[in-house]
Amino acid sequence: MRLLMLGGTGFVGSAIVAEGVRRGWTVTMFNRGVHGDPPPGVHRLRGDRTAPDGLAALAGGDWDLVVDTWDGMPRAVRDAARALRSAGHYAYVSSCSVYAMPVPAGAGEEATVVEAASDDPRDDDYARCKAGGERAATEVFGERALLLRAGLILGPGEDVGRLPWWLRRVARGGDVLAPGPADLPVQYVDVRDLAAFALDRAAEGVGGAFNVVSRPGHSTMGELLSEVVATTGSDARLRWTDPEPILAAGVEPWNDLPVWIPPGHEYRWLQELDVERAYAAGLTCRPVAGTVGDTWRWLDRVGTVPPRAGRPVRATIGLDPAREAALLAAAGRT
Known part of the structure; x- marks a missing residue:
C-alpha cells in the first residue's frame, strides 16, 4: 500500500506513520517540515496547505490511501481532498466532539452532528472544524471517505x-x-489501536463514520x-x-x-458512547x-x-x- 499522511508529526499522525512503516507500506508525509523529522524510510513532501499553491508538492502523486488529521479550517480539508481525488481512499481522523449538544448517553454514529460547511475558512471552533472536515472529505470522496470519530486518545506520544x-x-x-x-x-482508545483500525479499514475500502474508542468500562x-x-x-x-x-x-x-x-x-456522554459498529468492523483495544x-x-x-x-x-x-x-x-x- 502507498500511504500519504497529511501531517504526520503530531500524536495521532506519528502513530499512523509508524503503523504504516511497521506494515512495510510505502509511506509519504506531507507537512510544513517544522516539527520533527520523518522516520527512516519515510519520504517527506513539504507544503503549507493553508497557503496559496501550498499543495503543489502533491501534484502528480499516486497513493492508495490518504490519512488526514487536520483540525483547523474545513476549507483546508476540502482543498486537499480535491487535490488528491485520484487516491483510492481518504481517511479523516475526526472526533466525537462533532455531536451536537446535548448528546444522549449511548449515542451512536447516527446522532446529530453540529452544523458545519466544507468551505468554512474559520478555525475558532473545534467541533465545527471537525464536522466541516468530515463534510469536505465526504463531498469529494463519497463512499471512499472513512470518518474516524475518536474519543479520548491515550498512549505513548500523547x-x-x-x-x-x-x-x-x-x-x-x-x-x-x-x-x-x-x-x-x-472509555478511551490507545493511539496505536486507533492507527491500526484506521489503516485496516481504509485498506479494505470501508467508508462511513465510526466512533473509535473502547467500550464503556x-x-x-x-x-x-x-x-x-x-x-x-x-x-x-x-x-x-x-x-x-x-x-x-x-x-x-x-x-x-x-x-x-x-x-x-x-x-459524561464522552465516556458512554455506542461503539458496537467499530467493534463489529474489527476494532480491538489493548x-x-x-x-x-x-x-x-x-x-x-x-x-x-x-x-x-x-x-x-x-x-x-x-x-x-x-x-x-x-x-x-x-x-x-x-
Missing part, C-alpha cells in the same frame, strides 16, 4: 498530557486526590490509577474522594483532573496496563510532554498541588 500528568503526579508519591467513584467507567478510574501506581513503583496513596466536594471547590473535570468525567456531568506501561516508558525516555504540532491546548492540564492539598485536607483524606 501531546495533551492527560495520562502523563497522572503518571508524573503519582510518581511524586504521597497522598493523591483520586476523584471518585473508583468504579466509574472510563474498558477500564475504570480505579483500575487506571491503580495501574499508574503499580507502573511507576510509587509509594503514592490514592485518596478516593466523592465528586461533590471536588466540584464544589471549582475543580474542572477533564482538565484539572484529567480523564475524569463524573456521573451527571454534561460531558488492556489498560499496556497503555499505562508504554506511556510511562515513553515519558521516562523523552522527559517531558512534547508541544502539540497542531493547535495548542487551550487549558492547563492538571491540578495545582496547593489546591490538591487543600481539597485533601478539607475532605479529611490526609
Whole structure:
C-alpha cells in the first residue's frame, strides 16, 4: 500500500506513520517540515496547505490511501481532498466532539452532528472544524471517505498530557486526590489501536463514520490509577474522594483532573458512547496496563510532554498541588 499522511508529526499522525512503516507500506508525509523529522524510510513532501499553491508538492502523486488529521479550517480539508481525488481512499481522523449538544448517553454514529460547511475558512471552533472536515472529505470522496470519530486518545506520544500528568503526579508519591467513584467507567482508545483500525479499514475500502474508542468500562478510574501506581513503583496513596466536594471547590473535570468525567456531568456522554459498529468492523483495544506501561516508558525516555504540532491546548492540564492539598485536607483524606 502507498500511504500519504497529511501531517504526520503530531500524536495521532506519528502513530499512523509508524503503523504504516511497521506494515512495510510505502509511506509519504506531507507537512510544513517544522516539527520533527520523518522516520527512516519515510519520504517527506513539504507544503503549507493553508497557503496559496501550498499543495503543489502533491501534484502528480499516486497513493492508495490518504490519512488526514487536520483540525483547523474545513476549507483546508476540502482543498486537499480535491487535490488528491485520484487516491483510492481518504481517511479523516475526526472526533466525537462533532455531536451536537446535548448528546444522549449511548449515542451512536447516527446522532446529530453540529452544523458545519466544507468551505468554512474559520478555525475558532473545534467541533465545527471537525464536522466541516468530515463534510469536505465526504463531498469529494463519497463512499471512499472513512470518518474516524475518536474519543479520548491515550498512549505513548500523547501531546495533551492527560495520562502523563497522572503518571508524573503519582510518581511524586504521597497522598493523591483520586476523584471518585473508583468504579466509574472510563472509555478511551490507545493511539496505536486507533492507527491500526484506521489503516485496516481504509485498506479494505470501508467508508462511513465510526466512533473509535473502547467500550464503556474498558477500564475504570480505579483500575487506571491503580495501574499508574503499580507502573511507576510509587509509594503514592490514592485518596478516593466523592465528586461533590471536588466540584464544589471549582475543580474542572477533564482538565484539572484529567480523564475524569463524573456521573451527571454534561460531558459524561464522552465516556458512554455506542461503539458496537467499530467493534463489529474489527476494532480491538489493548488492556489498560499496556497503555499505562508504554506511556510511562515513553515519558521516562523523552522527559517531558512534547508541544502539540497542531493547535495548542487551550487549558492547563492538571491540578495545582496547593489546591490538591487543600481539597485533601478539607475532605479529611490526609
